[in-house]
Amino acid sequence: MEFSSTRSKELRVSFRDAVLHCLPSDGGLYVPASMVDLRPFFLYMDSETTYPELVATIAPVLLQGELNPISAARVAESAFSFEPELKRLDANLSVLELHNGPTGVFKDFGIAFLAAVMEELLKPSGHAMTLTATTGRTGVSVAQAFKGRTGITAVILYPEGHVRGLDPSTFVNNGGNILPIQIEGTFDDCQRLIRDAFEDRPFAERYGLTSANTINVGRLLPQAFYFLYAFIKIKKELHGDLLFSVPSGNFGNLIAGLYAWKFGLPVNGFIAAMNANDTFGDFFRGQSFVPHIPVRTLSRSMDVGNPSNYERLAAFYNEAPAVMKHMVYSERVDDEATLAAMERAWKRYGLHLDPHGAVGFAAAERLLAGDIEDGHVVVLSTGHPAKYADLVARVTGKAPITSEVLENLQKEVAPVAVIPARLDALESAIAGAL
Numbered sequence: 001m002e003f004s005s006t007r008s009k010e011l012r013v014s015f016r017d018a019v020l021h022c023l024p025s026d027g028g029l030y031v032p033a034s035m036v037d038l039r040p041f042f043l044y045m046d047s048e049t050t051y052p053e054l055v056a057t058i059a060p061v062l063l064q065g066e067l068n069p070i071s072a073a074r075v076a077e078s079a080f081s082f083e084p085e086l087k088r089l090d091a092n093l094s095v096l097e098l099h100n101g102p103t104g105v106f107k108d109f110g111i112a113f114l115a116a117v118m119e120e121l122l123k124p125s126g127h128a129m130t131l132t133a134t135t136g137r138t139g140v141s142v143a144q145a146f147k148g149r150t151g152i153t154a155v156i157l158y159p160e161g162h163v164r165g166l167d168p169s170t171f172v173n174n175g176g177n178i179l180p181i182q183i184e185g186t187f188d189d190c191q192r193l194i195r196d197a198f199e200d201r202p203f204a205e206r207y208g209l210t211s212a213n214t215i216n217v218g219r220l221l222p223q224a225f226y227f228l229y230a231f232i233k234i235k236k237e238l239h240g241d242l243l244f245s246v247p248s249g250n251f252g253n254l255i256a257g258l259y260a261w262k263f264g265l266p267v268n269g270f271i272a273a274m275n276a277n278d279t280f281g282d283f284f285r286g287q288s289f290v291p292h293i294p295v296r297t298l299s300r301s302m303d304v305g306n307p308s309n310y311e312r313l314a315a316f317y318n319e320a321p322a323v324m325k326h327m328v329y330s331e332r333v334d335d336e337a338t339l340a341a342m343e344r345a346w347k348r349y350g351l352h353l354d355p356h357g358a359v360g361f362a363a364a365e366r367l368l369a370g371d372i373e374d375g376h377v378v379v380l381s382t383g384h385p386a387k388y389a390d391l392v393a394r395v396t397g398k399a400p401i402t403s404e405v406l407e408n409l410q411k412e413v414a415p416v417a418v419i420p421a422r423l424d425a426l427e428s429a430i431a432g433a434l
């Protein structure tokens, strides 16, 4: 399968180019250029199939000619020491827990695949450098996924006061390949610096710069895999419609689910579950989307006013308007309803949810009570409840199970360099560290 730009169907590149160059020259974003029918490959799988097995089987079909089955098996094994877990709650409701990775959020899945597949694509002697802007966890996820990967240096940019949870033995100054740099500025300054670095063509080419943020389709594509995984785990007990409730902020998971449909997933609908930042609901109701300043809610990672995946959703809409109109439902869940959902999930099912998962849970309940009586909704649990231990304990009366890994995320670490928010300073910090 090739990849095209959201702004031009004619522009076609390989997966390798899409991953290693990240942004098409026309200013759009890369998206899968065609439908690939994966049904012959996953329909025979059953609840015994493991996640690495599923990935190793379907990735080489999707990326035919670029990733052979042996390489794909190596990628799947080295990426996934953690798996999604499907928990069936009752006849109409399940949760797909995606918070079992090293940082307790679903983003670990896309990042882990990206790191492993990049190493494979660069063999035998290529090199690349990923740039990532983060205020915390994504940095830990990137460092975990990229550490020790041959041919790759992972540069992680932090705003002031945010470098936490990294393992200094993986840093470039200790012989590793992870380079955390703190910027004297804000998160926006970090993002601006990354854009500027990409625009400095000679610099970008010398280091083979690419991004490990979700603009990289190599991180988005593998998110389609866990929708297929949920299906094979549940298909035996499935009678009516299958829907997914997707807690959404930047809409990476939602677009990945739509790609899974494109690859043959027998799904009847998606719920775009949003918190108070739901102006995107207008878009799903067929109106135009106007970016806004986000308000702060309990489900912070979904406080996004101008999602970068808007461009991918709009491109999908042009391609398949009927799917968008009839298969995507939007729900707005405010903080009060989020807390009530956390409490109900605990009382009814003994299930702890974080506020993000609870938005998805509340939206699923609403749909089941109304339009969809005979359906089964799979709620994506995108974040680990232990990250919100105090809140979860207060709402449910019981502290969630925590893990040492998640506690270590809070430990402060000294970055390799602290620099002013200027491109020349970034470039010399990178040159000096390698």
Ligand SMILES: *Cc1c(COP(=O)(O)O)cnc(C)c1O
Residues within 6 Å of the ligand: 105, 106, 107, 247, 248, 249, 250, 251, 252, 253, 254, 301, 302, 356, 357, 382, 383, 384
């Ligand atoms: C990033 C994040 C989301 C939002 O996911 P998108 O794919 O950006 O819509 C939801 N929940 C948690 C816990 C997150 O970290």
